[in-house]
Amino acid sequence: MNKAIFYHAGCPVCVEAEQRFVTALNPSDYQVEEVNLGNEKGRISEAEKLGVTSVPALVIGGTPFHINFGASINDLK
Amino acid sequence: MNKAIFYHAGCPVCVEAEQRFVTALNPSDYQVEEVNLGNEKGRISEAEKLGVTSVPALVIGGTPFHINFGASINDLK
Numbered sequence: 449m450n451k452a453i454f455y456h457a458g459c460p461v462c463v464e465a466e467q468r469f470v471t472a473l474n475p476s477d478y479q480v481e482e483v484n485l486g487n488e489k490g491r492i493s494e495a496e497k498l499g500v501t502s503v504p505a506l507v508i509g510g511t512p513f514h515i516n517f518g519a520s521i522n523d524l525k
Numbered sequence: 526m527n528k529a530i531f532y533h534a535g536c537p538v539c540v541e542a543e544q545r546f547v548t549a550l551n552p553s554d555y556q557v558e559e560v561n562l563g564n565e566k567g568r569i570s571e572a573e574k575l576g577v578t579s580v581p582a583l584v585i586g587g588t589p590f591h592i593n594f595g596a597s598i599n600d601l602k
Contacts, residue, residue: 452549468585468586468590469585469590472550472551472554473549473550473551474552478549509545511541511545513546514593515590516590517591
């Protein structure tokens with residue numbers, strides 16, 4: 449089982465990405481953790497280290513994929 | 526079975542998105558068509574009508590998700 453992390457901030461673009469995109473991942477291959485950086489500011493530095501610059505973003509295998517654009521990481525600090 | 530369309534242009538960002546992301550979709554839910562707009566310029570207008578402005582992009586249920594940024598649609602014309 450691979451782990452994927454979906455970073456979001458509860459924004460409309462984030463919610464749409466979560467509902468359409470994250471739920472489309474193969475559940476037998478991926479376990480998805482969802483992190484709301486608006487609420488969990490302590491994890492912003494972790495997201496930045498992974499290369500996340502905006503939300504929503506999905507990190508798979510250590511690689512960040514920015515999906516559309518909801519908010520900049522800097523605006524969540 | 527839902528249909529998803531992955532628009533790309535063979536760029537490195539596109540290839541990474543395809544290998545990591547598109548292959549992570551649930552194969553029992555989604556059938557993914559891959560379209561290289563660099564080779565199939567006749568489908569650029571179709572992509573634009575769906576709201577695609579850059580590649581790589583994945584259209585699920587009529588909604589475009591732009592994944593990172595490889596190239597602008599305008600640069601493929």
